[in-house]
Amino acid sequence: xxxxxxxxxxxxxxxxxxxxxxxxxxxxxxxxxxxxxxxxxxxxxxxxxxxxxxxxxxxxxxxxxxxxxxxxxxxxxxxxxxxxxxxxxxxxxxxxxxxxxxxxxxxxxxxxxxxxxxxxxxxxxxxxxxxxxxxxxxxxxxxxxxxxxxxxxxxxxxxxxxxxxxxxxxxxxxxxxxxxxxxxxxxxxxxxxxxxxxxxxxxxxxxxxxxxxxxxxxxxxxxxxxxxxxxxxxxxxxxxxxxxxxxxxxxxxxxxxxxxxxxxxxxxxxxxxxxxxxxxxxxxxxxxxxxxxxxxxxxxxxxxxxxxxxxxxxxxxxxxxxxxxxxxxxxxxxxx
Amino acid sequence: xxxxxxxxxxxxxxxxxxxxxxxxxxxxxxxxxxxxxxxxxxxxxxxxxxxxxxxxxxxxxxxxxxxxxxxxxxxxxxxxxxxxxxxxxxxxxxxxxxxxxxxxxxxxxxxxxxxxxxxxxxxxxxxxxxxxxxxxxxxxxxxxxxxxxxxxxxxxxxxxxxxxxxxxxxxxxxxxxxxxxxxxxxxxxxxxxxxxxxxxxxxxxxxxxxxxxxxxxxxxxxxxxxxxxxxxxxxxxxxxxxxxxxxxxxxxxxxxxxxxxxxxxxxxxxxxxxxxxxxxxxxxxxxxxxxxxxxxxxxxxxxxxxxxxxxxxxxxxxxxxxxxxxxxxxxxxxxxxxxxxxx
Numbered sequence: 001x002x003x004x005x006x007x008x009x010x011x012x013x014x015x016x017x018x019x020x021x022x023x024x025x026x027x028x029x030x031x032x033x034x035x036x037x038x039x040x041x042x043x044x045x046x047x048x049x050x051x052x053x054x055x056x057x058x059x060x061x062x063x064x065x066x067x068x069x070x071x072x073x074x075x076x077x078x079x080x081x082x083x084x085x086x087x088x089x090x091x092x093x094x095x096x097x098x099x100x101x102x103x104x105x106x107x108x109x110x111x112x113x114x115x116x117x118x119x120x121x122x123x124x125x126x127x128x129x130x131x132x133x134x135x136x137x138x139x140x141x142x143x144x145x146x147x148x149x150x151x152x153x154x155x156x157x158x159x160x161x162x163x164x165x166x167x168x169x170x171x172x173x174x175x176x177x178x179x180x181x182x183x184x185x186x187x188x189x190x191x192x193x194x195x196x197x198x199x200x201x202x203x204x205x206x207x208x209x210x211x212x213x214x215x216x217x218x219x220x221x222x223x224x225x226x227x228x229x230x231x232x233x234x235x236x237x238x239x240x241x242x243x244x245x246x247x248x249x250x251x252x253x254x255x256x257x258x259x260x261x262x263x264x265x266x267x268x269x270x271x272x273x274x275x276x277x278x279x280x281x282x283x284x285x286x287x288x289x290x291x292x293x294x295x296x297x298x299x300x301x302x303x304x305x306x307x308x309x310x311x312x313x314x315x316x317x318x319x320x321x322x323x324x325x326x327x328x329x330x331x332x333x334x335x336x
Numbered sequence: 337x338x339x340x341x342x343x344x345x346x347x348x349x350x351x352x353x354x355x356x357x358x359x360x361x362x363x364x365x366x367x368x369x370x371x372x373x374x375x376x377x378x379x380x381x382x383x384x385x386x387x388x389x390x391x392x393x394x395x396x397x398x399x400x401x402x403x404x405x406x407x408x409x410x411x412x413x414x415x416x417x418x419x420x421x422x423x424x425x426x427x428x429x430x431x432x433x434x435x436x437x438x439x440x441x442x443x444x445x446x447x448x449x450x451x452x453x454x455x456x457x458x459x460x461x462x463x464x465x466x467x468x469x470x471x472x473x474x475x476x477x478x479x480x481x482x483x484x485x486x487x488x489x490x491x492x493x494x495x496x497x498x499x500x501x502x503x504x505x506x507x508x509x510x511x512x513x514x515x516x517x518x519x520x521x522x523x524x525x526x527x528x529x530x531x532x533x534x535x536x537x538x539x540x541x542x543x544x545x546x547x548x549x550x551x552x553x554x555x556x557x558x559x560x561x562x563x564x565x566x567x568x569x570x571x572x573x574x575x576x577x578x579x580x581x582x583x584x585x586x587x588x589x590x591x592x593x594x595x596x597x598x599x600x601x602x603x604x605x606x607x608x609x610x611x612x613x614x615x616x617x618x619x620x621x622x623x624x625x626x627x628x629x630x631x632x633x634x635x636x637x638x639x640x641x642x643x644x645x646x647x648x649x650x651x652x653x654x655x656x657x658x659x660x661x662x663x664x665x666x667x668x669x670x671x672x673x674x675x676x677x678x679x
Contacts, residue, residue: 056529170617201557202595209613234609253605272529273536273559274558274602275600283534283537284533287500
């Protein structure tokens, strides 16, 4: 039950990637049985690159992110696979060593800053926490560093806002503050889990611009976990489309969005309302499967308009569409 | 084209201020949050009217006033020619039957302790107290079929359904009293992307089948575009632009609408990189800027923008904008062309 997707020889990095996830399996052992939330997922991210992981709720995109950080909550467990950062296998190191990596080499920006920030500590204290733990700074040098980070995320008059509490800031400023925590130790990988869903449209645009600038300055690699195709189109170089715990299609954003080859990606792109007039949107019938009882065969088959007998019996192998563009469908090609 | 149609809902000069006070016993008035500050629009029978805007622009407050959950501070809402805040007795009951609502999150808008058929028929029982249980159940079965659910499931509880199915139950409940007018407050934003199109198509089909008039509120511009015939764009309690959705989306004139449309991310990677962001944040509605409320963030701001509020004027047929950029007396100032180019 594995999907090998990054076997592309044409890659310039000689197979060495900044972050390499191989055959990651995260299962939840619940009373109802085993939920295979992430089921054989492989991908990689290089320095200064942005990867988008798109999918609906329950597709396993957030659990994948938690799996990278080894923060999968009980009763979930990483049952198989490896996560390599600079060649070091994060699934094998001790808990203590992992704690040194979280927040310093890999950090995360969460969806809603109102819940991810602690309401009873000032933003200065919260930004300084990671810096003092990982870099051992104290006193004035610590404070200077905090102000520098807040300035980096364009919080105006950062010096005077260090003592502000989260409720004193607007939504956009709050998310900037949690961005400052994310980049405070100059991580190599920054995972953004739905970073802008809690923000207003015009503020979202500002925030995405800011993240791009931060990436240019620091060369950090981004992993965007989102359901918003627009964010992927704007921010990412490559995209991974997940459905029911598996990767159904992956590749450079421009290839996947312009020439989607998996029926799920095709229907997903078609069912989104756009700013131009359409008479009727195409919709995907049915709903995503229950992770406790995934269908045998292709997991999208019950909703797929073109499903054949083979699709219901056997999970498709991953095939190369062109270059880095890969797909897991028995009948890849032009479904339009 | 909409001019010959019958007016169903007419909102004029609508204002809603929420007083902000300090102190518990000898409280003093600090000011008013001007949630809605002078809004006019008309909804025609059989059409869909969409309101767009960011959080705090007052769109939900307007929906609440239409549903009689809040009372307006000033202004009137007329439904079929009658002021809904003045009607009493049977007329009021009739209005409550005719105007129904579907809310954002079906998990919180459906009572978790009621069975689905009880939820669906509750409006029916309120409006027709002597309906028998069997009749109510028959009606529930009929409505579940209408919204694409299996009638056998009517004895289940809301948590036994998925998000999309729950929203279908909420729609069935809204339909049970044979309404004419549905108020939809963010009807799809809590749903998964692949489910949204299903629900939007269902609403469109129901509109055709029952001749409904829809009033939809959403922050997602694509959703509003897909659903609506006419659109109003709100910013800080005021309408900055309104017109047919073709006019507003095809030729956005107000700088705020332009910014809003530009911040909606297209799905094409090349177009997405052309997007621009406007600076600044939404000012507090407690102390909104004088003059045009958008002038603090507007890329085309002029001296007069901070003095007087520009009136909504018709710039094209069925397209009204409240912006000084389009006043004839402003010749020599930034023209329409430059505004379009910069976007």
